[in-house]
Amino acid sequence: MPPRTARRLTSFTSSDRPLYDQVRQRLIEGISAGEWRAGEAIPPEIELSQSFGVSIGTIRKAVDALVAHRALVRRQGKGTFVTAHDIGQLAFHFFHIVPRDGAKVYPEVRTVGFRRDRGDPMSARALQIAPHDKVIRIRNVLSLAGAPVSVDDITLAAELFRGLSEKHFVSRGNTIYHLYQSRYGINVLRTEERLRAVLAKGDVAQHLGVAEGAPLLEIRRLALSFRDRPVELRLSHVNTARHEYYNTLGKGEAL
Amino acid sequence: MPPRTARRLTSFTSSDRPLYDQVRQRLIEGISAGEWRAGEAIPPEIELSQSFGVSIGTIRKAVDALVAHRALVRRQGKGTFVTAHDIGQLAFHFFHIVPRDGAKVYPEVRTVGFRRDRGDPMSARALQIAPHDKVIRIRNVLSLAGAPVSVDDITLAAELFRGLSEKHFVSRGNTIYHLYQSRYGINVLRTEERLRAVLAKGDVAQHLGVAEGAPLLEIRRLALSFRDRPVELRLSHVNTARHEYYNTLGKGEAL
DNA sequence: AAGTGGTCTAGACCACTAG
DNA sequence: TAGTGGTCTAGACCACTTC
Numbered sequence: 001m002p003p004r005t006a007r008r009l010t011s012f013t014s015s016d017r018p019l020y021d022q023v024r025q026r027l028i029e030g031i032s033a034g035e036w037r038a039g040e041a042i043p044p045e046i047e048l049s050q051s052f053g054v055s056i057g058t059i060r061k062a063v064d065a066l067v068a069h070r071a072l073v074r075r076q077g078k079g080t081f082v083t084a085h086d087i088g089q090l091a092f093h094f095f096h097i098v099p100r101d102g103a104k105v106y107p108e109v110r111t112v113g114f115r116r117d118r119g120d121p122m123s124a125r126a127l128q129i130a131p132h133d134k135v136i137r138i139r140n141v142l143s144l145a146g147a148p149v150s151v152d153d154i155t156l157a158a159e160l161f162r163g164l165s166e167k168h169f170v171s172r173g174n175t176i177y178h179l180y181q182s183r184y185g186i187n188v189l190r191t192e193e194r195l196r197a198v199l200a201k202g203d204v205a206q207h208l209g210v211a212e213g214a215p216l217l218e219i220r221r222l223a224l225s226f227r228d229r230p231v232e233l234r235l236s237h238v239n240t241a242r243h244e245y246y247n248t249l250g251k252g253e254a255l
Numbered sequence: 256m257p258p259r260t261a262r263r264l265t266s267f268t269s270s271d272r273p274l275y276d277q278v279r280q281r282l283i284e285g286i287s288a289g290e291w292r293a294g295e296a297i298p299p300e301i302e303l304s305q306s307f308g309v310s311i312g313t314i315r316k317a318v319d320a321l322v323a324h325r326a327l328v329r330r331q332g333k334g335t336f337v338t339a340h341d342i343g344q345l346a347f348h349f350f351h352i353v354p355r356d357g358a359k360v361y362p363e364v365r366t367v368g369f370r371r372d373r374g375d376p377m378s379a380r381a382l383q384i385a386p387h388d389k390v391i392r393i394r395n396v397l398s399l400a401g402a403p404v405s406v407d408d409i410t411l412a413a414e415l416f417r418g419l420s421e422k423h424f425v426s427r428g429n430t431i432y433h434l435y436q437s438r439y440g441i442n443v444l445r446t447e448e449r450l451r452a453v454l455a456k457g458d459v460a461q462h463l464g465v466a467e468g469a470p471l472l473e474i475r476r477l478a479l480s481f482r483d484r485p486v487e488l489r490l491s492h493v494n495t496a497r498h499e500y501y502n503t504l505g506k507g508e509a510l
Numbered sequence: 511a512a513g514t515g516g517t518c519t520a521g522a523c524c525a526c527t528a529g
Numbered sequence: 530t531a532g533t534g535g536t537c538t539a540g541a542c543c544a545c546t547t548c
Contacts, residue, residue, distance in 0.1 A: 018517060028510055044533060055519045060534090068323075069506045076534045077526035094504055100449075190505025194355075196495035197452035197470035215452035215470045228509035240451035247502060249349055250445030251324045254483040255283055273536060299514060310538045315515090331515045332545035 019054050023062035026052070031071065031082055031187065032226045038181045039086075041079035042072065069189060071226075085178040085188065094177065094191055094223070097142075097150060097238060098246045105144050109176075112207070113139030114166040116158060123155045126222055127230045134158035138169070141207050149243050151207045155233040160184065177223070180231065187225055188232070194220045195245065200237070208239045217245060274309050278317035281307070286326065286337055286442065287481050293436045294341075296334035297327070324444060326481075340433040340443065349432065349446055349478070352397075352404060352493060353501045360399050364431075367462070368394030369421040371413060378410045381477055382485045389413035393424070396462050404498050406462045410488040415439065432478070435486065442480055443487070449475045450500065453492070463494045472500060 027042065036042050045063070049056045063080060066072040070093070074080050085091065091106075098104055119127070119135045127135070136158050142150040154176075156164070161184060168179060180186040200214040208216070219236040238245065282297065291297050300318070304311045318335060321327040325348070329335050340346065346361075353359055374382070374390045382390070391413050397405040409431075411419070416439060423434055435441040455469040463471070474491040493500070 020517080024510075046533090055521095057520085058518060061517090066510070069510050071510060074534065075527090077528080077532080079533060096504075189510060190503060190507070193502045193504065195450060195472065195500040195502065197472040197493075198495075199470050213468070215454050217450065217452040217472070224509070226510050238452075240453075245450040247448045247450065248445060249351075249448065252445070254479070255279075255321070255324050255326060255444060255481050275536080296514095301514090310540095312539085313537060316536090318515095329515060330546090332513080332547080334514060 020058045020061040020065075023048075023052055023054060023059060024065050027062060027066060028071070028226055034185045036082050037185065038082050038187065039084040041081050044079065071187065071189060083187070085175055085181050091175050091178075094188070096245050096247060097144070097243050099144065100242055100244050107142040107144055107149070108146075109169070110141045110143070111138060111166060111169040112141055113137070114169070119155075119157075123233055126233050127155065127157050129157050129159065136161060136164055140169070144243065147242070148208050148239070150236050150238040151204045153235040155235075156231075160186065160231070176232075186231055188223045189226065190224050192222045192224070198237070200239075204237045208237070210239055210241075215240070219245070275313045275316040275320075278303075278307055278309060278314060279320050282317060282321060283326070283481055289440045291337050292440065293337050293442065294339040296336050299334065326442065326444060338442070340430055340436050346430050346433075349443070351500050351502055352399070352498050354399065355497055355499050362397040362399055362404070363401075364424070365396045365398070366393060366421060366424040367396055368392070369424070374410075374412075378488055381488050382410065382412050384412050384414065391416060391419055395424070399498065402497070403463050403494070405491050405493045406459045408490040410490075411486075415441065415486070431487075441486055443478045444481065445479050447477045447479070455492070455494075459492045463492070465494055465496075470495070474500070 030036055030042070042048070043051070045056055045059050048059045052059065063072060063074070067074060070083050070090075072080050073083050083090065092104060095107065097107070115137050117135050117137050118132045119129060121131055123135060124131045124133065129135075134157075136156045138154040138156070140152040140154065141148050142152060161180075164183075168183070169176070177188045180188060196218045198216055198218045199212070200208065200210050200216045201212050204216070205212050205214065210216075217236075217238040217240045219234070219238065221232075221234040221236065222230055223232040223234070225231050285291055285297070297303070298306070300311055300314050303314045307314065318327060318329070322329060322335075325338050325345075327335050328338050338345065347359060350362065352362070370392050372390050372392050373387045374384060376386055378390060379386045379388065384390075389412075391411045393409040393411070395407040395409065396403050397407060416435075419438075423438070424431070432443045435443060451473045453471055453473045454467070455463065455465050455471045456467050459471070460467050460469065465471075472491075472493040472495045474489070474493065476487075476489040476491065477485055478487040478489070480486050
């Protein structure tokens with residue numbers, strides 16, 4: 001066996017980071033750059049192993065990390081694919097409003113507002129854009145089993161979503177993230193959410209069909225892509241009379 | 256090299272589950288049974304490898320899964336330890352109330368109620384005990400920076416926590432889970448939480464120092480141990496005027 | 511120096527998918 | 530049958546901790 005140091009230098013410049021970490025980084029770059037798009041397969045492990053000049057075990061360790069982050073999915077006998085935010089269980093990964101009794105249902109989305117605007121200081125800071133850069137503001141009303149449950153006010157950096165228009169929001173389901181991915185190549189990987197209880201008022205109360213002063217769950221969500229790049233800011237007001245926000249901390253599966 | 260099948264039979268009865276899965280299961284059993292207690296080290300990998308009759312790589316894969324679930328922590332050069340729910344970052348893993356502006360602070364806990372009772376149907380079902388089995392009910396008031404923020408009503412199966420008394424709750428911090436672990440050998444691994452917005456009333460409002468009808472965040476939390484065994488049911492009412500519930504979905508670290 | 515976990519390799523064989 | 534990911538092994542060497 002040739003000395004490892006020599007081989008490492010053929011593919012990677014010297015670095016103190018582990019090899020699998022560098023491979024992981026390269027895969028991320030390939031996905032971000034659109035080299036492999038959502039739903040497409042990345043090259044087979046053996047091929048990656050050869051082109052990167054590392055062992056298959058190292059490739060597997062790099063891929064493992066990306067699978068854990070839901071950036072990739074493995075399918076035995078078929079290949080390893082870039083995660084697609086299609087309708088399906090994955091759509092629920094970032095949608096946590098469930099009926100207090102029954103089972104999960106797909107939400108119906110109705111877009112009631114769409115306009116271009118200048119960013120306010122709060123949004124701009126969250127989205128990491130300049131204070132008065134252009135933004136797109138969308139208001140959606142989400143219904144479950146026919147009844148309105150949540151009013152979502154979405155803010156996007158116009159820079160990232162050129163050419164976005166109201167007609168793109170006719171699709172079924174909560175998969176705006178699928179739209180981001182298929183049309184703009186932006187993969188939402190994780191979100192940060194801040195929840196509070198507030199009192200209903202104004203048009204939000206009207207949309208939800210509740211009285212002013214009714215208790216609502218307020219959710220401020222920031223959606224992030226690779227390298228924690230901010231993608232979307234969303235302010236939701238949820239009527240929790242018949243629904244609730246369900247969350248599981250620690251790995252979801254039992255040990 | 257001897258055939259793998261022969262070796263496998265020396266340690267494991269025939270099974271279609273992967274070896275690393277069986278090793279993982281055995282480690283879980285050892286921890287649950289108190290063979291290695293919280294904060295203690297499990298045997299070194301090479302020793303496990305020999306006693307289980309599998310390769311070190313297989314041991315590592317089994318341990319990896321337990322580390323991902325926070326049941327174990329690795330410390331290079333020292334060993335692999337059963338996770339201890341001591342004061343520290345781990346205490347925050349299940350505590351998600353943060354100031355809306357400032358940084359995280361340790362909550363001060365004051366126990367204002369402790370009594371033995373019979374389970375109501377709801378609690379009994381969640382804790383998986385018979386409808387009228389004995390339970391322990393505790394009420395804690397959590398304060399951050401001196402101001403009361405949350406009223407927690409905790410229900411425990413008396414069967415699991417024999418001899419528990421009010422005086423055990425004098426400790427600082429949110430680490431009731433440390434008490435469960437050190438005194439009863441029960442490791443809380445994950446929680447399920449259901450959040451709603453409600454209106455303040457009665458003694459809860461008084462404890463929090465808010466008017467009746469103020470919006471509060473209600474959290475119903477079920478804490479689970481190995482094999483999803485229910486440990487604790489907790490009903491919290493949080494004043495989110497100056498604090499909020501912070502949650503991150505998808506792996507917490509950036510890619 | 512001894513002992514621990516962390517990284518990496520090379521290769522065998524199994525399980526699943528597709529033509 | 531060929532190609533993919535999934536499991537498992539055996540062993541080398543590195544990085545860190547402790548004595």
